[in-house]
């Protein structure tokens with residue numbers, strides 16, 4: 001009985017490995033066909049990994065970036081909830097990651113954080129002080145690309 005039930009995860013793992021192997025073998029073949037893979041790559045730039053998302057801004061000299069990394073990046077950097085939801089609703093060409101945006105006013109950032117927005121929960125002053133939120137909002141509003 002136990003043995004049978006344990007086969008599920010093994011089968012899934014095997015399928016994942018097989019799928020990985022497929023992608024692995026397709027890559028060189030696709031690369032040899034010319035322009036098409038280059039176009040596909042341009043359309044989908046690599047997202048930061050989960051480790052890069054949770055450590056985002058950690059060693060930054062800018063406090064706003066460090067705070068953003070601590071309070072917001074686990075949803076807004078890499079393929080996480082914020083990135084995925086914004087990718088669905090923002091116009092094509094608008095970066096889904098907030099740190100890549102050049103059109104975010106600080107007042108809008110403060111408003112969204114305090115009130116929430118559709119799928120984003122609001123953050124109270126107990127969770128994030130006004131002073132810290134100001135630093136984050138100003139850092140995002142500066143729109144520097146990183």
Ligand code: HEC
Nearest residue numbers: 071072075081082085086108109112113117118119120136
């Ligand atoms: C629990 C996950 C989560 C956290 C934490 C989070 N957000 Fe969000 N945020 C979201 C989601 C999801 C959306 C997209 C809302 C929607 O449209 O459904 C969003 C949207 C936004 C938007 C709107 C962007 C636009 O173009 O309209 C801003 C600004 C924003 N977040 C700022 C922040 C900041 C600053 C922080 C940190 C203080 C933060 N968020 C923390 C999930 C999160």
